Amino acid sequence: MHPAGEIAARTQARERPSHTNIPDRAWAIALTVLGAAVLVVAALIVGELTRIAWPALQHTGLRRFLTESTWDVTRDIYGALPYIYGTLVTSAVALALAVPVSLGLAIFLTEMAPDAFRSLVSFPIALLAGIPSVVYGLWGLFVMVPFLRHTVEPALARTLGFLPLFQGAPVGLGYLAAGVVLAIMILPTITSIAIEVLRTVPGSLREAALALGATRWETIRTAVLPYARAGIVGATMLGLGRALGETMAVTMVIGNSPTIRASLFAPGYSLPAVIANEFAEASGELQTGALAALGLLLFAVTIVLNIVARILVRMSRRGPARAAAV
Amino acid sequence: MRWRRFVDRFMTALCGLALLVALVPLVSLLWLVISRGVAGLSFDFFTGLPAPVGESGGGVGNGIAGTLYIVGIACLYGVPLGVGAGVFLAERGDSRAGAAIRFTAEVLSGVPSIVVGIVAYGLVVVPMRRFSALAGGVALAVLMVPTLARSTEELVRLVPRSLREASLALGVPEWRTSLRVVLRTALGGIMTAVLLSVARAAGETAPLLFTALNNQYWNFRADQPTASLTVQIFNYAVSPYEDWHNKAWTGALVLLLLIGALSLVGRLLSRNKFGPQR
Numbered sequence: 299m300h301p302a303g304e305i306a307a308r309t310q311a312r313e314r315p316s317h318t319n320i321p322d323r324a325w326a327i328a329l330t331v332l333g334a335a336v337l338v339v340a341a342l343i344v345g346e347l348t349r350i351a352w353p354a355l356q357h358t359g360l361r362r363f364l365t366e367s368t369w370d371v372t373r374d375i376y377g378a379l380p381y382i383y384g385t386l387v388t389s390a391v392a393l394a395l396a397v398p399v400s401l402g403l404a405i406f407l408t409e410m411a412p413d414a415f416r417s418l419v420s421f422p423i424a425l426l427a428g429i430p431s432v433v434y435g436l437w438g439l440f441v442m443v444p445f446l447r448h449t450v451e452p453a454l455a456r457t458l459g460f461l462p463l464f465q466g467a468p469v470g471l472g473y474l475a476a477g478v479v480l481a482i483m484i485l486p487t488i489t490s491i492a493i494e495v496l497r498t499v500p501g502s503l504r505e506a507a508l509a510l511g512a513t514r515w516e517t518i519r520t521a522v523l524p525y526a527r528a529g530i531v532g533a534t535m536l537g538l539g540r541a542l543g544e545t546m547a548v549t550m551v552i553g554n555s556p557t558i559r560a561s562l563f564a565p566g567y568s569l570p571a572v573i574a575n576e577f578a579e580a581s582g583e584l585q586t587g588a589l590a591a592l593g594l595l596l597f598a599v600t601i602v603l604n605i606v607a608r609i610l611v612r613m614s615r616r617g618p619a620r621a622a623a624v
Numbered sequence: 625m626r627w628r629r630f631v632d633r634f635m636t637a638l639c640g641l642a643l644l645v646a647l648v649p650l651v652s653l654l655w656l657v658i659s660r661g662v663a664g665l666s667f668d669f670f671t672g673l674p675a676p677v678g679e680s681g682g683g684v685g686n687g688i689a690g691t692l693y694i695v696g697i698a699c700l701y702g703v704p705l706g707v708g709a710g711v712f713l714a715e716r717g718d719s720r721a722g723a724a725i726r727f728t729a730e731v732l733s734g735v736p737s738i739v740v741g742i743v744a745y746g747l748v749v750v751p752m753r754r755f756s757a758l759a760g761g762v763a764l765a766v767l768m769v770p771t772l773a774r775s776t777e778e779l780v781r782l783v784p785r786s787l788r789e790a791s792l793a794l795g796v797p798e799w800r801t802s803l804r805v806v807l808r809t810a811l812g813g814i815m816t817a818v819l820l821s822v823a824r825a826a827g828e829t830a831p832l833l834f835t836a837l838n839n840q841y842w843n844f845r846a847d848q849p850t851a852s853l854t855v856q857i858f859n860y861a862v863s864p865y866e867d868w869h870n871k872a873w874t875g876a877l878v879l880l881l882l883i884g885a886l887s888l889v890g891r892l893l894s895r896n897k898f899g900p901q902r
Contacts, residue, residue, distance in 0.1 A: 325799030329716060332708025336725050339705075339769055340732055346746035347739065402642030410636055419643065426650050428883060430827030432854045433876045436861045437653045440869065482649045489646070513632035536734065543736020545830035546854075550862060570738045570830065577742070578755075578834040593742045597735060604734035608727070 347594040354587030363591060369556050369572075371581075376588035378595065380556040384473065384566035385596075388548060389541040391477025391562065396485045397534055403485075404492035409518055427486035435550030438479040443470040443551055446478070451563050466561040471553035474562040479547045484537035491536055491611060495529030496522065498615050529614030535607035539600045545570035569596050654880075661877030664870050669878070674840060674856065677865060684875050686842045687853040688882070690757070693844060694836055694852055695825050697761025702768030702825075703818055709769065710776020710814075715802060717777065726777070732770040740766045741831035749835060757843065757850035760836025764825040772821050779813035780806060812894045819890030823883045829854035853879050 355363065358376050366377025407416050447470030454464045499522050507521040508514075523530070553565020554575060569592050580586040668683045675682025713726055744763035749755055783806050791801040807814075829852075837849040838859065853875060860872035 319797075321800075322798045325802060326716070329708065329712040329802075332705060333712030333716070333722070333725050335705045336709045336729050336732070336769065336773060339766055340728050342747065343732075343735065343740070343743050343766070346743045350742065350746045399642045399645050402639040403646055406636075406639035406643055410639060422647060422650055426646070428823070428827075428887065429653065430829065430854060430879060430883065432827070432829040432857050432861075433653070433657065433879065436857060436872055436876050437649075437656060439861055440873075441652065441656055485646055513628050515632040515635040516628065518635075539734045543734075543738065545736065545738045546858060550858070570736060573738050573742070574830055574833055577745070578837060590742050590746075593739045597739045600734055600736055600739075601731060604731045608730055 343597065347590055347597060350590035351587050351594045353583045354585075354591050357584055358588070363588075364595075367558060371576075371585050374584055376584070376591075378569070378588075378592055380558050381567050381569045381572050381592060382595075383558050384476075384552065384568040385542055385570075387473050387562070387566065388476040388480055388552065388568060389538055391474060392480035392484055392541045393534065393538055395478065395481035396488055396537060399481075400485050400488035400492060400533075400537070401530065403489050404496055405518060405522075407489075408493055408496040409514070409522065423486050423489060426482070427490070431483065431544060431546040432550075434479055434483055435547040438475060438547055438551040442478060443475050446470050446475055450474075455563075462560040463562050466559075466563045468563050469553065469565060471551055472561075472563050472565045473552065473559075476548045476552040476566075476568065477562070479551055480541045480544055483544060483547060484540045487540050488533045488537040491533035492526075492530055495526045495533060495611065495614050498529070499525045526614055528610045532607040532610030532614065535603050535610070539603040539607065542603070543570055543596055543600050545574050549574045569593075657873060657876050657880060660870070660873040662874075664874030665877070669874060673842070674851075677868075680867065684851075684853060684856050684871070684878070686839065687851045687856040687875070688878065689842065689844075690836070690839065690851040691826055691853045691882075694757050694760040694832065694850060695764060695822055697757060697846060698764035698768060698825055699818070699822065700765075701762065702765035702772065702821070705765070706769040706772025706821070707776045707814060707818070709773035711780055711802070711807065713773060713777040714780035715806075726774075729770040729773045733774070736830075737763075737767055737828055738830040738833075741833065741835055744831065744835045752847060754847070755835060755837035755849040756847045757836050758846040760832045760850065760852070761846075763831035763835045764828060767828065767831065768821045768825055771824075772817060775817040775820075776810075776814055779810045779817065782813070783809045816890040816894035819886050819893065823886035823890070826886065827854060827879065827883055829858055833858075853882070 354376060357374070358366070363376060363378055364382070365379060366375065367379040368375050368377045369380065407419060411419070447468050451464075451468030451470070451474065455468065458464045503521045503525060504517050507517040512520065548568050549571040552568055552571055554567055554571060555565040556567045556572070557564070559566065573589050573592055577586070577589050580589055666683075668681055669685075670683060670688065671685040672681065672683030673686055674684065709725065709729065713722055713729075716722060717726060741763050743766065744759050748759035748762050752759070787809060788801055788806055791805040792798070796805070832852050832855055836852055836855075838855050839849045839851040841851075843850045857872050857875040857879065860868040860875060863869070
């Protein structure tokens with residue numbers, strides 16, 4: 299509450315007979331309960347995930363669960379490695395593609411383009427963020443995957459085929475397809491936060507660099523970007539968090555094969571995808587538990603990423619302390 | 625100097641190029657959803673039940689209805705909790721507890737939706753021993769709360785202090801000031817936030833897969849499995865049948881129209897209402 303409001307409220311409370319304050323107290327309590335609901339929701343998420351995952355984690359053991367590469371439901375062997383690998387590889391591809399584009403876009407919109415242009419472009423970016431992931435999956439499956447199979451993957455194999463990353467048959471469905479779809483989906487996230495961060499860079503920094511005779515790009519490179527570094531790293535981490543947990547689009551284009559392959563053309567699997575495909579039909583508390591354990595792992599990783607990222611973004615929003623370092 | 629100017633121009637062009645690169649997938653996606661989806665649009669598509677394999681016709685009427693039904697249930701839980709938490713953060717959030725709740729809400733908005741599906745499975749499906757619209761609604765509600773709390777807080781904080789002070793000075797008790805003056809002023813904005821979060825929830829697929837599951841028929845009972853438009857699109861898309869692929873595209877078009885309409889109504893609402901003033 300605002301200080302002035304508080305004083306007013308206190309004065310008022312003193313002058314009134316105490317019983318008329320019962321509704322006020324009730325309102326305060328009700329609000330506090332509603333606020334605490336957020337904490338309850340967080341506790342429920344952690345509690346339920348742990349509870350469902352517990353039997354499987356006890357059966358397999360955490361270490362074996364994370365390092366075993368076989369997932370065989372009939373023999374009750376649950377190894378998460380292929381899913382972890384697929385999630386990491388697709389997210390890495392997504393970041394490699396999305397970060398340069400988002401950053402370029404954010405710089406273009408904040409530092410280079412005229413203001414009118416900026417508001418014109420913010421709408422399509424919001425649109426990109428609002429498209430449901432199942433629609434991205436549909437588009438990926440019927441438009442992007444054939445394009446990758448017939449055009450992009452053969453071209454990559456011809457030019458960069460000496461790298462193990464780009465060897466093997468161009469299947470279309472696989473790590474690369476999932477990575478590209480993810481890149482498109484996290485682009486608005488990274489862009490909008492990067493824009494927010496770049497806007498907090500004080501104008502005086504730019505003016506100082508320009509006054510020293512720097513060109514616009516030199517100003518951006520030497521004055522703006524160093525100041526915004528922490529926030530940009532935070533934006534990237536938030537994008538990564540989204541990529542790790544993205545389910546439908548990945549499920550539809552990754553090929554759903556629980557294997558570990560070096561080639562980006564090969565079909566793979568990811569943590570959210572296996573949960574999406576197997577959870578509804580999971581039999582017994584071990585399989586359900588193992589899938590929930592995958593969810594718990596995903597939850598833990600995204601929470602840590604989010605916490606660090608929010609702190610970084612907040613730090614760079616406060617900014618001034620870093621200005622001296624530049 | 626010529627070299628430096630060249631680098632400057634080059635980087636400007638490169639950053640401009642990023643814009644084009646970002647727009648290509650968007651344009652391609654929208655164009656294909658419209659061009660491939662529009663052929664399947666018919667009255668039947670909106671009102672009919674899904675046709676069995678091999679039969680032509682049929683629609684996703686139960687999916688559209690199911691999505692609205694599940695989202696309705698989600699609003700029942702999610703809107704009061706989310707808006708309430710937001711009001712708490714704005715009115716009493718300048719404490720250590722407030723900061724903790726605000727940070728939790730921020731972090732929770734990054735939780736993958738499929739994980740929330742597992743939670744709803746454990747909370748509702750396991751005790752009830754069946755998949756249900758209620759479970760789907762609970763999952764979507766959990767997803768709504770953090771974002772709604774954050775946006776409500778921002779909107780309530782926009783209400784000018786002078787309004788609140790005027791009301792308190794007139795002797796209006798604090799709770800009535802909160803409800804009748806502050807919340808009322810922020811109402812238009814909050815409605816927008818609610819509709820935007822409804823639009824987002826309507827597009828969710830992953831948390832419904834093993835909570836509301838699916839249903840071939842109409843269902844308006846909270847304790848029964850329920851179809852949703854998004855899950856239907858998913859099933860049609862990954863099926864091996866050409867006809868079903870076409871239905872997936874038409875379904876996607878309907879979904880985008882639904883979400884677009886919800887967002888549009890939301891934005892119009894906040895424009896016309898008496899909004900917070902400087």
